[in-house]
Amino acid sequence: MELRQLRYFLTVVEEANFTRAAAALHVAQPGVSAQIRQLERELGQRLLDRSGRSVTVTEAGAAVLPYARAALAAVDGIRQTADEFTGLLRGRVTIGLVSGAATHEYDVASVLADFHDAHPHVEMALTEDTSDRMLAAVREGRLDIALAGLADDTPPQGVSWQVVVDEPLAALVAPDDPLVARAVPPPDYGNGRGSRSEGEDSGDAGTPDGIVPLTALADRPLISLPRGTGLRAVLERACTRAGFTPQVAFEAASPQLLVQLAARGLGAAVFPAPGARIAAARGLRVIGFEEPCPRGRIGLAWRTDGPAGPAARAFLTRLRAALPVHAEAPPDPSRPAARVRAVPHLVSESSPPSTRLPDHREHSGS
Numbered sequence: 435m436e437l438r439q440l441r442y443f444l445t446v447v448e449e450a451n452f453t454r455a456a457a458a459l460h461v462a463q464p465g466v467s468a469q470i471r472q473l474e475r476e477l478g479q480r481l482l483d484r485s486g487r488s489v490t491v492t493e494a495g496a497a498v499l500p501y502a503r504a505a506l507a508a509v510d511g512i513r514q515t516a517d518e519f520t521g522l523l524r525g526r527v528t529i530g531l532v533s534g535a536a537t538h539e540y541d542v543a544s545v546l547a548d549f550h551d552a553h554p555h556v557e558m559a560l561t562e563d564t565s566d567r568m569l570a571a572v573r574e575g576r577l578d579i580a581l582a583g584l585a586d587d588t589p590p591q592g593v594s595w596q597v598v599v600d601e602p603l604a605a606l607v608a609p610d611d612p613l614v615a616r617a618v619p620p621p622d623y624g625n626g627r628g629s630r631s632e633g634e635d636s637g638d639a640g641t642p643d644g645i646v647p648l649t650a651l652a653d654r655p656l657i658s659l660p661r662g663t664g665l666r667a668v669l670e671r672a673c674t675r676a677g678f679t680p681q682v683a684f685e686a687a688s689p690q691l692l693v694q695l696a697a698r699g700l701g702a703a704v705f706p707a708p709g710a711r712i713a714a715a716r717g718l719r720v721i722g723f724e725e726p727c728p729r730g731r732i733g734l735a736w737r738t739d740g741p742a743g744p745a746a747r748a749f750l751t752r753l754r755a756a757l758p759v760h761a762e763a764p765p766d767p768s769r770p771a772a773r774v775r776a777v778p779h780l781v782s783e784s785s786p787p788s789t790r791l792p793d794h795r796e797h798s799g800s
Contacts, residue, residue: 527741565582611699
């Protein structure tokens with residue numbers, strides 16, 4: 435029995451597909467199939483059921499699975515312990531990123547590249563997905579870290595997060611859209627500023643061209659991110675509280691595509707107000723909403739007990755240091771107060787395992 439056979443077995447179980455497992459392992463599919471068949475012959479039991487559309491574990495495979503995981507975890511622990519004595523960081527870090535998150539004030543790609551340059555033996559894996567699926571993957575340990583849209587005030591059980599973006603939502607519309615004529619000047623849009631003076635660029639600092647009640651979106655074609663994203667959930671809940679169901683005519687995962695659709699007059703694209711800079715470049719108008727205004731939030735999420743490996747813990751430390759400081763949003767009486775707890779201690783990249791970082795404050799689902 436070889437360790438790679440156990441690793442191949444676990445990966446096929448996780449992916450429920452030999453082709454996807456081979457891609458994740460960076461090996462040819464016939465090699466994965468051959469190694470698992472060899473393992474099954476050695477054990478005298480079929481571990482995988484290949485008869486359906488997806489691969490599932492047999493009863494024997496389910497019984498073997500926890501021992502395979504424990505064996506590989508023990509080997510990883512041996513490597514990590516040895517590496518700590520030499521100051522070498524190894525392992526794999528899996529990061530989930532909501533589409534469009536990198537368009538904000540932080541550059542995730544640069545943080546990834548800098549970390550890889552400093553620790554070339556660490557394998558970095560980046561994927562984009564909906565926020566709901568990424569938060570579930572963090573909770574289940576399939577992702578180490580996720581930058582996801584937040585629909586709720588508190589994280590799910592077992593997940594902690596740090597809010598890094600919290601901005602009011604706005605409707606991006608074509609200049610001749612009826613919302614423009616209906617809007618009134620904003621007295622103050624959460625940043626101490628009033629309406630723009632003549633000649634001031636549209637979208638500067640997120641200040642809208644005007645505001646309307648949220649009910650102005652009723653029976654209007656809307657353009658939004660897909661279901662499963664935090665922004666979509668916030669929009670639907672806010673509209674429900676206002677007494678109507680949003681009519682989403684177009685949905686897309688790319689914020690740039692949302693803006694393009696709005697620019698062609700196909701509807702109102704609901705987007706965080708700082709997206710006004712994108713809108714201004716296409717001649718769109720930014721229409722905010724009366725209070726209580728729904729807000730779009732993005733958070734950095736991880737397991738409450740911390741990522742499993744030292745490489746993931748070190749990367750989380752670096753990523754948190756690179757994020758902009760989040761200014762607290764004005765209180766919304768319609769939303770319950772969020773629970774707050776101290777961030778779990780994380781190991782520094784340059785410190786021995788016993789060194790701890792100072793506590794910060796963040797939301798936790800524990």
